[in-house]
Amino acid sequence: MDNASDDASIAKEDGLHASVEPNDTDVPAPGAEPQPATGTEDQSAPAGLSKRQCKKLLKLQNWEVRKREKRLKEREKMKARRLEAIERGLPVRTGPSRKELKRRQHTYSAATIEVAVDLSFDELMIDKDVAKCVKQLLRIYTLNRRSERPVPLHFVGIAPDGAVTRHLARNDGYRHWDVRFSADHFMQLFEPARLCYLTSESDQVLERLEPGCVYVIGGLVDHNQHKGYCYGLAQKHGIRHARLPLAEHLVIKTRTILTINQVFEILLSVHQGKEWQQTLLDVLPARKGAVPKAAASTTEANEPEPGEADEAAPGELDETGPGEAEVVAVMT
Numbered sequence: 001m002d003n004a005s006d007d008a009s010i011a012k013e014d015g016l017h018a019s020v021e022p023n024d025t026d027v028p029a030p031g032a033e034p035q036p037a038t039g040t041e042d043q044s045a046p047a048g049l050s051k052r053q054c055k056k057l058l059k060l061q062n063w064e065v066r067k068r069e070k071r072l073k074e075r076e077k078m079k080a081r082r083l084e085a086i087e088r089g090l091p092v093r094t095g096p097s098r099k100e101l102k103r104r105q106h107t108y109s110a111a112t113i114e115v116a117v118d119l120s121f122d123e124l125m126i127d128k129d130v131a132k133c134v135k136q137l138l139r140i141y142t143l144n145r146r147s148e149r150p151v152p153l154h155f156v157g158i159a160p161d162g163a164v165t166r167h168l169a170r171n172d173g174y175r176h177w178d179v180r181f182s183a184d185h186f187m188q189l190f191e192p193a194r195l196c197y198l199t200s201e202s203d204q205v206l207e208r209l210e211p212g213c214v215y216v217i218g219g220l221v222d223h224n225q226h227k228g229y230c231y232g233l234a235q236k237h238g239i240r241h242a243r244l245p246l247a248e249h250l251v252i253k254t255r256t257i258l259t260i261n262q263v264f265e266i267l268l269s270v271h272q273g274k275e276w277q278q279t280l281l282d283v284l285p286a287r288k289g290a291v292p293k294a295a296a297s298t299t300e301a302n303e304p305e306p307g308e309a310d311e312a313a314p315g316e317l318d319e320t321g322p323g324e325a326e327v328v329a330v331m332t
Contacts, residue, residue: 113151116189117219119137121220133219140264144264151267151268186216195213195214196242197218197233198244205242
């Protein structure tokens, strides 16, 4: 019994030693190069990184490769869509790309006017309307940036700790816009003789853009609750005021309220040399139903009942008086 047990223990020990002895096939021969690992970890990863960090690094490297392929596919899709739009006769963008705009150096050598947006109305707007106002400012900046003949643009009267400042701060890099931001009032920034406040209540019609003039747009989004406020400001400070010539060129059957960016787009287009009537037709939304005044007069002359023309003079707008339209920016 003792001899049998000793033989069994010896066999067990021999088995254990055999299990830990290295296999000849696993040991590299002297002078042979080590074989690369077959795992998923990137062998080029810096030493000292954890397994999770190595996986993240490998994922980032793979994404860089896929990103280039993705960009190429996107460009091919854009080219295909552009060709399809041209074949179908649809409008395509002919302006500069975002990359070209970033490289472009703005020059105002051809500008004859300046535009200032008065943003001193924090206390007259709820936070939701301030957000809409700032969105319209972004649209103004984009229009001016893409224009072949941009104008010097000023955002003035901004309270340092006000709602407009808070909403502007949500747009990264807005301080780098080619816009003059100022907390000062427009009366402190410009000579009063150069200022002209645009307001629908004015009895003066803006028939042409005067060189050297600074046109002030009221940055007030209040859904027309403070009607006439900007007109009162112009009278208070003793500066010129004017209204856009909407009634002189168009017949509009609905009440017209223009946004800040629509007023600016009209000024910018006329500054580029376009006619008032065509500019107004291009900028005003189609839902307004605006038609050229000459065409509307011809239509009324052909109507069988002449008495209907006496009910409302051409160009009259509801609640704003004959020939007037609201130019103080209100979100529609």
